[in-house]
Structures are given as C-alpha cells and as structure tokens.
Amino acid sequence: MFFFIVDRYVLKFILLVNIIKLIIKFLESCKCQLMVIWFEYFVLTDAYD
Structure with missing residues (x-):
C-alpha cells in the first residue's frame, strides 16, 4: 500500500x-520568435532612417 501511494506521487x-x-x-520558442521580429523591426527602421 505504501509503495502504491509513493508510486502515485512519483508519477x-x-x-x-x-x-x-x-x-x-x-x-523559449516564443522568445526566439519575438527576438527575430524585434531584430527585423530594428533593422528595417534603422535602414529607413
């Protein structure tokens, strides 16, 4: 019985x-996508300046 309880907790x-x-x-994948979007935005706005 004890092992059964422990097993449930472990699971x-x-x-x-x-x-x-x-x-x-x-x-992490969202953060990467946000970084890419931010980087593209930064580069594009910087290029138009």
Whole structure:
C-alpha cells in the first residue's frame, strides 16, 4: 500500500516536470520568435532612417 501511494506521487511529480519542460520549451520558442521580429523591426527602421 505504501509503495502504491509513493508510486502515485512519483508519477504526479514526473508529469509535473514534463509539463514544466513543455512550458519552458514553448516560452523559449516564443522568445526566439519575438527576438527575430524585434531584430527585423530594428533593422528595417534603422535602414529607413
């Protein structure tokens, strides 16, 4: 019974870690896209100056 409870906690923990990893990956990809957009905007506005 004890092992069953521990196993459930471990599974929940692993699931939580995987969700956090996915969120971080998603945020990093968004951040990269934002950086690219900002860089393009900066270069274009600088070029027109």
